[in-house]
Amino acid sequence: MREYLKFYIDGQWVDPIEPKTTNIINPATEEVSGTISLGSVADVEKAVAAARKAFSSWSKTSREERLKVLLAIQAEYERRQQELGEAITEEMGAPSALGNGFHVGLGSGHLATAIEVLKTFEFETLRGATLTVKEPIGVCALITPWNWPMNQIAVKVFPALATGCTMILKPPQLAPYSAQILAEIIHAAGVPAGVFNMVQGSGSVIGTALSTHPEVDMISFTGSESVGVEIAKNAAPGVKRVCQELGGKSAHIVLDDANLAQNVAAAAGGMMVNSGQTCSAGSRLLVPLSRMDEAIAAARQGAEGVTVGDPKSNVAMGPVVSKGQYNDIQRYIELGLSEGAKLVVGGPGRPDGLDKGYYVKPTVFVTTNDTTIGREEIFGPVLVMIGYDDIDHAVEIANDSPFGLAGYVVGADAAQCNAVARQLRTGWVSINGGFDFNAAFGGYKKSGNGREWGEFGFHEYLETKSLLGYAPAPAAG
Known part of the structure; x- marks a missing residue:
């Protein structure tokens, strides 16, 4: 004590x-x-x-x-x-x-x-x-x-x-x-x-x-x-x-290329780091609409690979911080279901075998950018996937948010990644996993x-x- x-x-x-x-x-x-x-x-x-x-x-x-x-x-x-x-x-x-x-x-x-x-x-x-x-x-x-x-x-x-x-x-x-x-x-x-x-x-x-x-x-x-x-x-x-x-509701744009499946899986798993309690988390995963089925399978694989349990053991994800936080996240998950979002993995309640502690299932939905779970910051291990028609549409969706803290762009074409990153109305954009202690961190808008x-x-x-x-x-x- x-x-x-x-x-x-x-x-x-x-x-x-x-x-x-x-x-x-x-x-x-x-x-x-x-x-x-x-x-x-x-x-x-x-x-x-x-x-x-x-x-x-x-x-x-x-x-x-x-x-x-x-x-x-x-x-x-x-x-x-x-x-x-x-x-x-x-x-x-x-x-x-x-x-x-x-x-x-x-x-x-x-x-x-x-x-x-x-x-x-x-x-x-x-x-x-x-x-x-x-x-x-x-x-x-x-x-x-x-x-x-x-x-x-x-x-x-x-x-x-x-x-x-x-x-x-x-x-x-x-x-x-x-x-x-x-x-x-x-x-x-x-x-x-x-x-x-x-x-x-x-x-x-x-x-x-x-x-x-x-x-x-x-x-x-x-x-x-x-x-x-x-x-x-x-x-x-x-x-x-x-x-x-x-706050933030940052877009994670996955470009349409041969690495799509592995990039989606990595994004889904990465969203669950720190139990999703990260203001700059890429909580809106934008994927090509034409490859949504493939993206769903990859996101499921990524989320299901996240082990949840006692934080003192060898797990990837522990509990969320408090009962209040747990209840708020559960409210958003239920709201997503009531709004008609497609549940890919996870959902309400604790993971199997965890009857005590504020544990949340790594959860992935497919939805649209105009839903509550698509627009509001959930601050938990809940990822929303949104389909885009082309790159211009992806940028439009990414910028259609009251927030502008962070953004993520991943793809094999570095020039295209750079071009997309320049168009995002947000203060901090990571291109293919870029990280720098000397980079300015902060947000646009709200x-x-x-x-x-x-x-x-x-x-x-x-x-x-x-x-x-x-x-x-x-x-x-």
């Missing part, structure tokens, strides 16, 4: 001002795995005050000083990777191989990328007699989700530290353990007091207090569209900068605003100042 009852504020582990706790449920067993404290507005006030005080000195640190701190964090992170992986498996049900692999690896990758970007990032640029200076924006509120807990924290905390900002992290209530370990890592690395602060708790209390606080300069939020809208409303009176990465990852994430935490008529120092000698 884990017990995390203190918050990290001003370089110390402190008791909540108003003691209140909640139990955390292991989604694989439906049993209590630990207890955390729930913060209050008073705790937020204390954390913001610490961050504001620390900003005056941390914002003036040199590149070398901040690199030293990030390298110290990197050393501690590497030392505690196994603990982080175990925590992720326990808190949100990721299979051990995934928790200790890609989950922890994403955090490590973003940290290494932040270090490399900081080494050469241009904070000052002189053009003629004008010096353009990039300065840290100030105190930042970082609000993160439960689905990829280390990834989402890493893309906010490390760029904020690298650019000289101070921060308050509000981790996800459903998956709080890995964030607690990261706070311990940051403390052990010697990050100065007040630079990084963490308050656990509910979004309605902590998130609202942070987004309305007059001393918070910037909010970075990853989560649902509905919560993102509320945060933007709360931040508007203070004219705060708001960076948001919200998928949010701003960009994270690599140098693009740095800009979210910087203000731009122009010094006109700036006279550079005379050359020595």
